[in-house]
Amino acid sequence: MDIFSTLQEEKARLSPSETRIADILLNDFEFAVNASIIELAEKADVSPPTVTRFCRRVGCESFSDFKVQLARTAYVGMRYLRPEPKSRDPGDVAQDIITKAQNALFLLHRSLDLAAIEQAAEKIAKAGMIYAFGSGGNSSMIASELQNRLFRFGLHVTASSDHGMQLMLAAAAKSTHVIVGSSFSGRNTELVRSFTLARETGVTTIALTQADSLVAKAADIVIPIDLAEGNNIFRPTSTRIAYLAAVDILASLVAYNIPQAAVTLRRIKQQLVAHRDGDDRQLLGD
């Protein structure tokens, strides 16, 4: 799909000359996007035709197509190749974190299952009661974020990060209710238990989790969020940013499914514009 991932896949199969070209891309990216085919060829100590062939090899139509692809993916993908920040220099750390966050959003957008999200939004909009479940520092934040967003549309919602409480709520839930559960790893077996229990009484269960995971298999509707685990397991913040964005999308679609939500939101907006001297709570609107 994008050049850098192709490059990583093909790396082993490249010839010496092509490897030299690849090295320039990775090391002196700035030069590569601005250079002409001749300059690039000279720097890599190869002939222009070899550069053209290289471009074709990594899946581009032509050299100019290659440059466009390069420039396009660069902003997001450039540092993706360097798994760890090079130094402890604040600038590098910041760059690394921002890039990983950008990347998480980028990957999320690519792999988003819109049909599932819309289906989930419809169910949520019609639900008599919504339970947002999630445990651990990450998923519990997602659960409370869901509560935070949904109650403003006039929906009945409660969040819980307590497994015992989740089980009780799941046991008491009715068929018109919806449970939305979040699990970054997909291996939250307690959540699986709540889902299974709830489904016995016809409760709709929605999971934000990794596709094909235990949690995914236990839910009615799965909103899969699959990010390259290697890059994120030790840096959950970027994964969390992707989850937050997914919740944002879900909540927006829920709003569109509730006629009066638009009215309420418009009123909040007008309120915000008219009265701008409160504290953070004025940022309620959306």
Added chain:
Amino acid sequence: MDIFSTLQEEKARLSPSETRIADILLNDFEFAVNASIIELAEKADVSPPTVTRFCRRVGCESFSDFKVQLARTAYVGMRYLRPEPKSRDPGDVAQDIITKAQNALFLLHRSLDLAAIEQAAEKIAKAGMIYAFGSGGNSSMIASELQNRLFRFGLHVTASSDHGMQLMLAAAAKSTHVIVGSSFSGRNTELVRSFTLARETGVTTIALTQADSLVAKAADIVIPIDLAEGNNIFRPTSTRIAYLAAVDILASLVAYNIPQAAVTLRRIKQQLVAHRDGDDRQLLGD
């Protein structure tokens, strides 16, 4: 700086032919980045030289430079020109949200005051006790995130979203302590009061907020987070993502200032790799 902003500034001064070229860029961007100068010229109904002149006019060296610039800024900037999503179609909503989030990260990275963050990180790393303050759905999340991140480095930290509690904590704080307060709007007057009170006893106060705001003026160290308000006041999630990233950077730098944090984190990582069958809580590491 980037092409689209130049384009917006120059728009009024463009000639009819150049306006036609600009229109193509804005309306059929995909075509524009992939087209040759001839194709673009034909579509705009002008001659190739006019396209070259147009490129110079918007600050590029040449047509190919122009294309690279275009492709480069496009990913982040493209939809920035369209302030509102075009439709309620899930794809458009998702696109809009993701783009705004990307943009928030982009703007954050540009405007980041690294010196302030590093200064804050040093203070936090040495603090006897840390208080993370924030109110409202947004800032309270940031406060608990700070707690979440910092306690793992062996630091003493507590988060509070309650104004009354914040005041009491601030009154009881000692000069070796640090208060980190978050306010998206910068107008949280209760937080200002806590800061002012705390500074009387020499407590270091750190604010994550808008530059030159009330809260910023009341703090010792300000980590300014200024995002285009117009785009974010009604859509706080993207601003929040920027705040989360800022907290991530801050926490990473704090870790580098604590020698034993590295050891602890490494142990957590090994733990994670060895034992991969728990639930979400396994994603503790960073």
Added chain:
DNA sequence: GATCCTTGCAAATTATTTTCGTGATAAGTT
């Protein structure tokens, strides 16, 4: 009516791609 700006044409320049041939390496054959 003079001047300035915009624009296109055609030529010149430059960049890119194709074609073709050489040399190297590997696999099969005598």
Added chain:
DNA sequence: AACTTATCACGAAAATAATTTGCAAGGATC
């Protein structure tokens, strides 16, 4: 082991295509 033969990488040069420049014509403005 020595000799084909196939395959591939690569570069030189030619062919092609794209881009830029110089210049002149057409319009608008003062």
